């Protein structure tokens with residue numbers, strides 16, 4: 001079973017009286033343990049697609065199935081549960097909470113899920129150790145470098161063992177060295193069997209991807225192009 | 226999200242931002258302080274009056290010349306010409322004594338005079354009494370004896386007059402002089418008794434000297450002497466109203482076109498207590514207004530917080546917090562501020578009430594009721610104040626919120 005099935009997805013924003021079509025009929029399958037790179041010119045709709053995949057936004061038409069489940073009919077509350085349990089987000093701007101320690105940031109998805117304190121602290125420590133930050137547990141993310149922040153964000157994305165990791169330009173704000181570190185971590189995760197979709201503008205970051213999906217003006221092409 | 230984790234989240238923001246917590250709860254603290262203080266003062270006034278007059282003399286009825294607005298008596302009848310105030314005399318006393326259910330009857334004459342004792346002078350109240358009726362005053366004699374009917378130039382003084390008004394204390398056997406300065410007349414009296422402290426019946430009081438009507442008549446030297454008022458004791462205090470009505474009826478026969486007022490003391494007390502209850506709630510109302518102002522402050526500070534934390538709320542929602550959870554978190558935030566603010570407010574309120582009580586000498590009563598009211602109202606109003614910001618937070622669109630920096 002595909003992790004993600006997208007069938008004839010359209011997304012149209014309303015700006016004033018105008019309809020602005022952004023996604024114009026996208027169909028896409030993502031299989032377990034795939035590492036998909038999503039590329040395309042700025043404004044072609046990559047983030048819009050990621051937001052819909054991540055259940056942060058709803059399609060205007062078409063169907064999106066996550067693990068075989070149509071998310072189109074779900075309530076806001078049910079979508080929040082899917083984001084919590086099945087999606088791991090990694091954002092370009094990290095989106096960590098500055099007034100919480102790194103440990104608490106990584107705990108947060110588990111806290112929302114109601115995991116007991118001991119269990120979630122243990123897992124958060126393990127995850128931070130996996131990304132090489134076990135010496136920064138009680139720091140605020142504000143005291144970390146960009147690369148370190150993104151590693152905390154990846155640890156957080158893994159907290160509830162999601163079905164898919166959605167990374168929208170995870171290295172967009174990083175220098176070459178940090179980019180390499182982050183890509184190494186993502187490749188490692190993919191090798192462990194995790195499904196990853198990553199938006200990127202940097203062709204070099206796609207060398208470990210199993211597939212590159214090209215987007216142009218709201219439509220997808222093939223790796224061929 | 227589990228409730229204890231929610232509390233931890235809220236506590237984290239208190240700890241991280243003490244200034245905000247203090248600033249927003251200040252209004253609540255002040256509001257609850259004023260509620261507790263106002264209620265305690267109101268309750269104290271009420272209790273003080275009730276205690277001073279409540280137990281005593283519920284069986285007393287006063288008869289006074291003139292009409293008293295809003296109360297019973299012939300004065301209430303519609304009339305075209307203003308009535309003369311009735312002149313109360315021995316005839317009235319006889320009529321009253323014949324009304325069923327009437328016990329002791331005390332005709333009183335009140336005036337002021339200058340009291341002179343060993344070269345010191347002070348103005349005091351002089352009460353002319355008919356001694357044979359005053360079993361109640363006989364009981365509260367501290368030193369010496371009370372007046373008897375045959376007394377003429379003899380006086381009994383209240384405790385404060387005897388002990389505090391002059392350099393020397395007045396004791397039974399001492400000579401005093403009363404001056405009527407307008408008429409340029411004076412009379413000498415021999416003190417035969419001193420009353421107990423704090424034990425005067427309602428109609429008597431401090432700052433008073435008691436003499437017989439015979440002496441009073443000569444002191445004032447009036448052509449026709451009549452009473453300032455007649456106090457009547459009903460035998461059964463539960464029947465004062467009926468006794469008063471009967472007295473009123475019988476008296477109306479000799480005072481056809483004259484105004485007088487028959488009024489049980491309880492009526493007075495009741496209307497006074499009613500006013501005090503109103504004052505109490507008016508004071509509490511003032512306190513509540515300051516609390517509401519405080520709550521608006523909380524609402525504003527919370528709106529600011531929600532705006533500052535827009536991105537954080539976006540993150541929370543993106544990683545799976547439901548709108549319900551976000552709303553609960555921020556309502557809890559408000560509720561905790563309300564609870565802590567109210568508790569601090571109650572503590573300070575009780576403290577301030579007691580300080581006011583001892584400094585201003587006002588009777589103050591901090592009751593469980595005012596504490597409960599302060600706590601309940603404080604938490605409730607703050608929580609209500611939190612509803613709008615909490616809803617704002619809950620309704621934030623995660624995509625937009627994430628883009629906020």
Ligand SMILES: Nc1ncnc2c1ncn2[C@@H]1O[C@H](COP(=O)(O)OP(=O)(O)OP(=O)(O)O)[C@@H](O)[C@H]1O
Pocket residue numbers: 013014015020022040041042043044045046047048049
């Ligand atoms: N809420 C919205 N309302 C209206 N238009 C929107 C909205 N969100 C996105 N758009 C428009 O949709 C188009 C696609 O935006 P999107 O962010 O998906 O592009 P992108 O491919 O991620 O670009 P980039 O590479 O620069 O991140 C843009 O033209 C954008 O202006």
Ligand SMILES: [Mg+2]
Pocket residue numbers: 046047048168
């Ligand atoms: Mg984008």
